Amino acid sequence: MAKAKTGNNVRSARSAEIRDAAIDLFDERGYHGTRMEDIATRLGMRAPSLYNHLSSKQELLSEVVIEHLRALLDEHAMAVGSTTDVSEQLRRAMEAHVRHYARFGRESRIANREVQSLEEPDRTTVLDMRTELGLTWARLIERGVEEGRFEVASPQLTAYALLKMSVGVAMWLRPPPVSESELVYTFGEIALRVVGADRERAPAAAPAVAAPAAG
Amino acid sequence: MAKAKTGNNVRSARSAEIRDAAIDLFDERGYHGTRMEDIATRLGMRAPSLYNHLSSKQELLSEVVIEHLRALLDEHAMAVGSTTDVSEQLRRAMEAHVRHYARFGRESRIANREVQSLEEPDRTTVLDMRTELGLTWARLIERGVEEGRFEVASPQLTAYALLKMSVGVAMWLRPPPVSESELVYTFGEIALRVVGADRERAPAAAPAVAAPAAG
DNA sequence: CCTACCGATCGGTAGG
DNA sequence: CCTACCGATCGGTAGG
Numbered sequence: 001m002a003k004a005k006t007g008n009n010v011r012s013a014r015s016a017e018i019r020d021a022a023i024d025l026f027d028e029r030g031y032h033g034t035r036m037e038d039i040a041t042r043l044g045m046r047a048p049s050l051y052n053h054l055s056s057k058q059e060l061l062s063e064v065v066i067e068h069l070r071a072l073l074d075e076h077a078m079a080v081g082s083t084t085d086v087s088e089q090l091r092r093a094m095e096a097h098v099r100h101y102a103r104f105g106r107e108s109r110i111a112n113r114e115v116q117s118l119e120e121p122d123r124t125t126v127l128d129m130r131t132e133l134g135l136t137w138a139r140l141i142e143r144g145v146e147e148g149r150f151e152v153a154s155p156q157l158t159a160y161a162l163l164k165m166s167v168g169v170a171m172w173l174r175p176p177p178v179s180e181s182e183l184v185y186t187f188g189e190i191a192l193r194v195v196g197a198d199r200e201r202a203p204a205a206a207p208a209v210a211a212p213a214a215g
Numbered sequence: 216m217a218k219a220k221t222g223n224n225v226r227s228a229r230s231a232e233i234r235d236a237a238i239d240l241f242d243e244r245g246y247h248g249t250r251m252e253d254i255a256t257r258l259g260m261r262a263p264s265l266y267n268h269l270s271s272k273q274e275l276l277s278e279v280v281i282e283h284l285r286a287l288l289d290e291h292a293m294a295v296g297s298t299t300d301v302s303e304q305l306r307r308a309m310e311a312h313v314r315h316y317a318r319f320g321r322e323s324r325i326a327n328r329e330v331q332s333l334e335e336p337d338r339t340t341v342l343d344m345r346t347e348l349g350l351t352w353a354r355l356i357e358r359g360v361e362e363g364r365f366e367v368a369s370p371q372l373t374a375y376a377l378l379k380m381s382v383g384v385a386m387w388l389r390p391p392p393v394s395e396s397e398l399v400y401t402f403g404e405i406a407l408r409v410v411g412a413d414r415e416r417a418p419a420a421a422p423a424v425a426a427p428a429a430g
Numbered sequence: 431c432c433t434a435c436c437g438a439t440c441g442g443t444a445g446g
Numbered sequence: 447c448c449t450a451c452c453g454a455t456c457g458g459t460a461g462g
Contacts, residue, residue, distance in 0.1 A: 030331045032247030049431045113328045116245045153401045161405055164383025165376045186368045190376055193408045264447045
């Protein structure tokens with residue numbers, strides 16, 4: 001009773017350390033390129049001792065990926081729920097994503113590169129969550145079009161383009177050359193341009209730059 | 216003399232088949248998730264026989280990734296060199312990328328996911344090529360800004376956003392819901408919007424849609 | 431949390 | 447192009 005044989009549901013400090021080391025290594029070397037011994041060494045342990053805190057290497061991966069996607073979906077819902085103006089919803093959704101990718105670069109990269117390393121049924125769960133996220137974006141853009149606020153060739157294609165563009169922030173080779181707030185703001189603006197929403201307030205609150213039409 | 220011990224530079228039909236099978240499997244299961252035996256089985260062979268046509272598994276990977284990046288750089292140069300109008304250069308560069316990603320989805324996904332599986336010095340070579348591609352895009356956008364044709368907050372950030380957006384085409388979970396030509400055209404248009412170049416010919420050759428400003 | 435160790439996998443070689 | 451096989455790696459277990 002006292003011994004937690006599989007301590008995977010007990011979120012001890014040690015579990016968190018193991019998880020963090022695993023995230024570091026999965027990001028740097030990939031899932032299959034990381035050995036349990038590598039993770040253990042980072043914490044001054046031996047590989048078998050890890051199994052007092054988890055039940056398998058695969059569990060480490062699936063937890064990271066699924067939590068990442070759940071966070072993305074949550075933050076997207078919050079961003080959209082924080083206002084009723086569809087342009088502002090889109091801007092905030094993009095800002096939320098970019099902020100998340102900037103702050104959780106390691107988890108984002110793992111989630112985007114290691115889907116194929118997931119075993120079933122987690123793999124399917126993750127693919128479904130990704131599909132759901134894409135649909136949420138597409139519906140948001142569709143609504144903007146219906147309200148006459150956006151003008152796009154294809155809401156689905158546009159949703160996909162915006163999503164992929166934002167994920168890119170996490171894929172930066174070297175750290176971004178700008179501050180997080182600048183990153184977030186710029187991508188929010190780009191999103192509005194992509195959906196053709198910027199014309200509403202064109203030469204108004206724009207960040208200066210006269211933008212002449214020299215042919 | 217007659218026996219090609221390491222037939223890696225001899226581009227035989229068999230080599231091409233092996234390469235194609237490897238690309239399929241690296242894409243589906245990842246580099247580390249693919250065994251030489253898997254590749255051989257696809258061709259009705261046994262794993263050791265593969266070594267009559269290549270020298271290592273790693274060689275298969277690096278060739279795919281490096282060739283992919285070389286093609287991207289070439290096609291980008293060709294697109295930019297095919298006209299002098301900076302807006303048109305940007306559009307064609309985006310179209311070339313999207314077309315490439317659409318046609319070489321497998322290679323594109325491998326190149327983007329398996330950089331970490333590359334050993335040195337190929338890994339560095341690939342990272343350098345990626346950096347070069349990013350710089351090429353950034354310079355193109357900078358020139359557009361200098362000519363007063365584009366208006367962006369940061370050429371570098373914008374270049375990165377556009378690059379990542381286009382790569383996304385290859386990352387589609389399921390095949391794209393539209394034709395290749397539609398895909399290519401839509402992304403070209405989006406690129407022009409992102410750099411703020413569409414205003415020049417705003418309600419002109421646009422694909423209909425009145426775009427009212429009901430706000 | 432450790433040592434000892436197993437069972438399986440896998441890239442690659444030997445030698446034909 | 448094959449069989450036989452090596453050497454190394456690695457996730458996980460036993461048992462303390």
